[in-house]
Amino acid sequence: MHIISFVGGLTTLFLFADATTAFLASSSSSSSSSSASDFASIRYRRGYTSLEGTTRREFGAVALVSILFPTRAFAGEVFTRKTPDFGYEFQPPDNFGTGNKPLKTHLDEINFKSESVGGYQYGITVDPVRIESLRQFGSPEEVAAKVVLAEVNRDGVSDVVLMEDPVAGPDDAYYQLNYQSKGKRGTKRFVSKFFIEKQKLYALTAQCKEDDFKALESEMLKAADSFRVL
Numbered sequence: 001m002h003i004i005s006f007v008g009g010l011t012t013l014f015l016f017a018d019a020t021t022a023f024l025a026s027s028s029s030s031s032s033s034s035s036a037s038d039f040a041s042i043r044y045r046r047g048y049t050s051l052e053g054t055t056r057r058e059f060g061a062v063a064l065v066s067i068l069f070p071t072r073a074f075a076g077e078v079f080t081r082k083t084p085d086f087g088y089e090f091q092p093p094d095n096f097g098t099g100n101k102p103l104k105t106h107l108d109e110i111n112f113k114s115e116s117v118g119g120y121q122y123g124i125t126v127d128p129v130r131i132e133s134l135r136q137f138g139s140p141e142e143v144a145a146k147v148v149l150a151e152v153n154r155d156g157v158s159d160v161v162l163m164e165d166p167v168a169g170p171d172d173a174y175y176q177l178n179y180q181s182k183g184k185r186g187t188k189r190f191v192s193k194f195f196i197e198k199q200k201l202y203a204l205t206a207q208c209k210e211d212d213f214k215a216l217e218s219e220m221l222k223a224a225d226s227f228r229v230l
Contacts, residue, residue, distance in 0.1 A: 077091070078090070078091045078226070079091070079092065079098070079110075079112075080230070081108065081110075081126075082230060083108075085107075085200070086107070086108065086126050086198075086200050086202070086229075087229065087230035088124070088126070088202055088227065088228065088229050088230055089226070089227070089228055089230060090112075090122070090124060090204065090223070090226055090227045090228075091223065091226035092112040092122055092223060093114075093219050093222075093223055095114065095115045095116055096112040096113060096114055096115065096122070097112070097113055097115055098110055098111065098112055098113075099111050099113065106125040106126060106127050107125075107126045107127050107128060107200075108124075108125065108126040109123070109124065109125040109126070110123070110124050111123050111124075112124075117208070117212060117216070118209070119188070119207070119208060119209045119212070120207070120208040120209075120212065120216065121206075121207055121208075122204065122205070122206045122207075122223060123204070123205050123207075124202070124203065124204050124227070125201075125202075125203050126200055126201070126202055126203075127200070127201045127203075128199055128200060128201075129196060129199055129200065129201045130199065131196060131199070132196065132198075132199060133172070133196055134172050134173075134174070134175055134194070134195070134196050135172050136196075137196075140165075140166035140167070140168045140172070140175045141165075141166060143166070143175055143177075144162055144166040144175075144177050144179075147177060147179075147192070148160045148161075148162055148179060151179070151181055152181075154183075156183045156184040156185060157181055157182070157183040158182055158183055158184075159181070159182040159183075160179060160180070160181050160182070161179060161180045162177065162178070162179045163178045163179055163180055163189075164178045173195065174193055174194060174195045175193070175194055176191070176192065176193040176194075176224060177190070177191070177192045177193075178190070178191050180210060186209060186210075187209070187210040187211075188207055188208065188209060188210060189207070189208055189209070189210050189212075189213040190205060190206065190207050191205070191206040191220050191221065191224050192204065192205040192206070193224045193227055195228075195229050197229050202227075202229055204224060204227040206220045206223060206224060208220065
């Protein structure tokens, strides 16, 4: 699955925020006894219509891959995009090349692909939306549930698990998700971070193979932390 495809699905969720608000509200009221930590085990499987509880322990220990991926220097140049309509900055790790799709499907989009680790990349998109803030779309937990459900409905994806509680910035300025996706193209880990400001959705999605995540986790989180709206 191409990383921009995921972000496109995320954008669609926000574009239809008005229609989904009622659904999210009803879902929240029907499960009001759930605590925030319950959402750390959100899981959807293709063909199922209900949530299944799970824990990260079920997946076993991640293989030690530090020998294959020694400590990497985080020295990538800061990438800045500034126009009259939008602006953001992002610092990718070292040895990442940039590129765009031949067919543009967003207001703005760019990929950063590792030149040394296969399947490791970051994607950034900007799109207009009808809502003014993330809060209008839902709480971090509600949005996480919607994103995970949308992801498992993608062609070739069979199982999606939210691996941690969703993270929210101060005053819900941003939401950040960490989830695992299984499908025909293998098991992958995603870290996504998004903002809504002045009716623009800014979305960063980092992707790597699940077997590589242990070694790349710190780097991916640091890169995600560098993504901000100007």
